[in-house]
Amino acid sequence: MLRISIAAVALAAFAIGAVSGAAADDKPLQPWERKENHVKPPKGSPLDYLVSGYWFRTPKTRALQDDDFENPAFLWVEQAESEWTTVDGKAGKSCSSCHDAVEKSMKGVSARYPVYSAKNKKMMAITHQVNYCRENYMKAKKWKWESDKMLGMTSLIGLQSRGMPVNVSIDGPAKKFFEAGEKFYHQRRGQFDLACVHCHQGNFGMYIRADFLSQGHSNGFPTYRLKWQKLGSLHRRFRGCNNNIRAVPYKRGSPEYTNLELYLAWRGQGLKVEAPSVRQ
Amino acid sequence: MSRPRVRVPRKIKKGDTVTIKTLIAHKMETGVRRNKKTGKLIPRKIINSFEAKIDGKTVFKAALHPAVSSNPYISFAISPKKSGKIDFVWTEDGGKTFTKSAKFTVA
Amino acid sequence: MSQTEVSGGVHRRSFLIAAGAGSAAFAAAQFAPGIALADKALTEQAIKKVIGDRKLIEGRVSIDGPEIAENGNTVPVGFEVESKMSGGDMVKAVHVFAEGNPRPEVANFWFSADSGAARGAFRMRMAKTQNLIAVAEMADGKVYMGKRLVKVTIGGCGG
Ligand code: HEC
Ligand code: HEC
Numbered sequence: 167m168l169r170i171s172i173a174a175v176a177l178a179a180f181a182i183g184a185v186s187g188a189a190a191d192d193k194p195l196q197p198w199e200r201k202e203n204h205v206k207p208p209k210g211s212p213l214d215y216l217v218s219g220y221w222f223r224t225p226k227t228r229a230l231q232d233d234d235f236e237n238p239a240f241l242w243v244e245q246a247e248s249e250w251t252t253v254d255g256k257a258g259k260s261c262s263s264c265h266d267a268v269e270k271s272m273k274g275v276s277a278r279y280p281v282y283s284a285k286n287k288k289m290m291a292i293t294h295q296v297n298y299c300r301e302n303y304m305k306a307k308k309w310k311w312e313s314d315k316m317l318g319m320t321s322l323i324g325l326q327s328r329g330m331p332v333n334v335s336i337d338g339p340a341k342k343f344f345e346a347g348e349k350f351y352h353q354r355r356g357q358f359d360l361a362c363v364h365c366h367q368g369n370f371g372m373y374i375r376a377d378f379l380s381q382g383h384s385n386g387f388p389t390y391r392l393k394w395q396k397l398g399s400l401h402r403r404f405r406g407c408n409n410n411i412r413a414v415p416y417k418r419g420s421p422e423y424t425n426l427e428l429y430l431a432w433r434g435q436g437l438k439v440e441a442p443s444v445r446q
Numbered sequence: 447m448s449r450p451r452v453r454v455p456r457k458i459k460k461g462d463t464v465t466i467k468t469l470i471a472h473k474m475e476t477g478v479r480r481n482k483k484t485g486k487l488i489p490r491k492i493i494n495s496f497e498a499k500i501d502g503k504t505v506f507k508a509a510l511h512p513a514v515s516s517n518p519y520i521s522f523a524i525s526p527k528k529s530g531k532i533d534f535v536w537t538e539d540g541g542k543t544f545t546k547s548a549k550f551t552v553a
Numbered sequence: 554m555s556q557t558e559v560s561g562g563v564h565r566r567s568f569l570i571a572a573g574a575g576s577a578a579f580a581a582a583q584f585a586p587g588i589a590l591a592d593k594a595l596t597e598q599a600i601k602k603v604i605g606d607r608k609l610i611e612g613r614v615s616i617d618g619p620e621i622a623e624n625g626n627t628v629p630v631g632f633e634v635e636s637k638m639s640g641g642d643m644v645k646a647v648h649v650f651a652e653g654n655p656r657p658e659v660a661n662f663w664f665s666a667d668s669g670a671a672r673g674a675f676r677m678r679m680a681k682t683q684n685l686i687a688v689a690e691m692a693d694g695k696v697y698m699g700k701r702l703v704k705v706t707i708g709g710c711g712g
Contacts, residue, residue, distance in 0.1 A: 241471040
């Protein structure tokens with residue numbers, strides 16, 4: 167009840183026009199409300215059910231993700247497919263020199279990232295690992311976090327986990343990173359004194375201005391955003407969500423964001439990987 | 447990174463009309479945006495035209511303006527009378543072109 | 554929980570202020586910051602430039618777009634003209650205009666005897682809620698027109 171009334175107030179305050187707000191009792195269930203689109207949350211989850219950001223989007227936006235041709239992210243994926251077998255760096259190697267076919271070697275990899283690397287004594291996102299291979303094994307230059315090449319490669323790797331449930335490990339050495347991410351998620355920050363939890367846990371299914379709030383999961387990243395008109399990383403999204411509440415964003419690939427990535431992945435543990443997804 | 451993608455049905459039934467889909471990676475710089483640091487206008491650079499030819503004959507043509515989104519997607523219909531080859535050409539401001547082609551059979 | 558709290562524990566007022574912060578992410582900002590937008594008159598001029606003094610007849614052209622676009626930077630749009638696309642019943646071209654962008658011209662499409670159907674789809678930028686207009690030039694010189702209002706929403710979480 168209360169959630170509905172707040173949505174109504176938000177709408178009135180910002181007069182966006184005839185956007186129909188939270189569903190009233192007699193309206194048919196919205197896609198994100200339907201049981202068949204829900205996934206059982208992991209043990210200890212603060213959410214009653216998990217639902218992908220996909221189900222909060224309009225049918226037109228979902229259609230762009232449903233067909234790999236309509237999805238512009240595949241322009242990057244195709245580029246990465248040829249990059250996979252392209253020799254680069256002083257070692258004279260390509261990704262395929264060590265990893266053979268991407269369909270086989272990278273199957274299910276993204277679903278369990280980020281992971282704790284004993285060798286590097288830190289949490290590694292896929293992006294970190296790709297650059298680790300480039301620098302150490304290929305003797306090639308790092309790719310920038312948000313470069314077309316990196317986004318294409320992480321999408322190609324993500325694609326090999328499509329449809330598989332997110333399944334990160336948060337125990338053992340990962341525990342303290344997980345806890346740091348959890349803390350970050352709940353920390354109020356910025357001029358508006360808001361935490362991630364306030365928007366994505368307390369208010370999903372409501373409008374913030376005209377934006378329809380989801381549970382803020384990471385299972386679709388990298389994501390082609392209609393707004394960006396390009397593919398973007400999860401850490402770019404973090405920066406956006408930080409900026410919006412007028413909080414100082416961290417750097418892409420920073421330990422803070424990588425810990426947050428781990429915690430967020432666990433919040434969506436069991437959701438199917440959708441990389442590369444399409445969002446508004 | 448301007449490599450285009452096209453989707454052309456390989457087999458077309460005689461008399462049928464089929465949908466062709468195309469996509470090309472391009473910024474479609476409008477010419478009205480300013481560089482955030484210098485304040486200078488970023489020069490316009492868009493894909494301004496697109497053409498599809500079947501065996502050398504134009505079947506569909508488009509002129510695009512800056513209102514077309516980045517990574518332009520264009521779909522259209524064809525109803526070819528016989529098997530052939532379809533060539534696609536995208537032209538950027540300044541004259542640079544990008545091409546792709548596909549074969550199909552009509553039976 | 555008191556009436557002014559939401560389930561996440563945020564005070565209602567601060568939630569609303571934060572919602573307001575998103576207004577900076579107005580769709581036009583990226584497309585055309587600080588630039589005057591076209592209007593009906595300018596659009597009519599642009600249409601005239603293409604079809605001259607010929608009369609616009611409403612009908613036969615449908616333009617399809619979302620009722621509400623989730624983001625103005627990439628709005629999927631489609632069009633179709635009722636036509637046999639053979640003999641005397643041919644569509645020569647379709648011209649698409651937008652009433653509320655910096656410039657009204659969006660795209661022009663030309664068809665041929667092998668087109669089979671005068672339809673197409675593309676994705677466009679829309680600076681605000683506005684009418685889209687599709688004008689179809691027939692081979693016999695007649696000109697038809699279809700219109701559609703597309704609402705563009707203002708995002709709350711940018712980045
Ligand atoms: C010289 C061999 C070599 C090359 C070349 C190489 N890698 Fe690796 N890669 C490894 C090894 C060994 C590992 C195991 C982890 C480690 O030792 O860092 C690995 C691990 C990975 C993983 C994590 C796999 C998992 O199961 O956790 C990814 C992703 C990856 N590489 C991507 C790439 C990409 C992309 C490229 C090309 C840009 C590349 N690698 C090039 C040797 C290589
Ligand atoms: C002021 C409200 C607000 C806050 C605070 C906020 N977000 Fe968001 N976030 C949004 C909105 C609005 C969207 C776009 C609609 C959606 O998917 O929820 C979004 C989208 C996302 C997405 C993309 C979801 C998808 O399916 O692609 C992720 C991930 C995300 N947020 C994470 C975070 C994290 C992590 C934080 C804390 C650092 C955070 N958000 C804080 C409003 C917020």
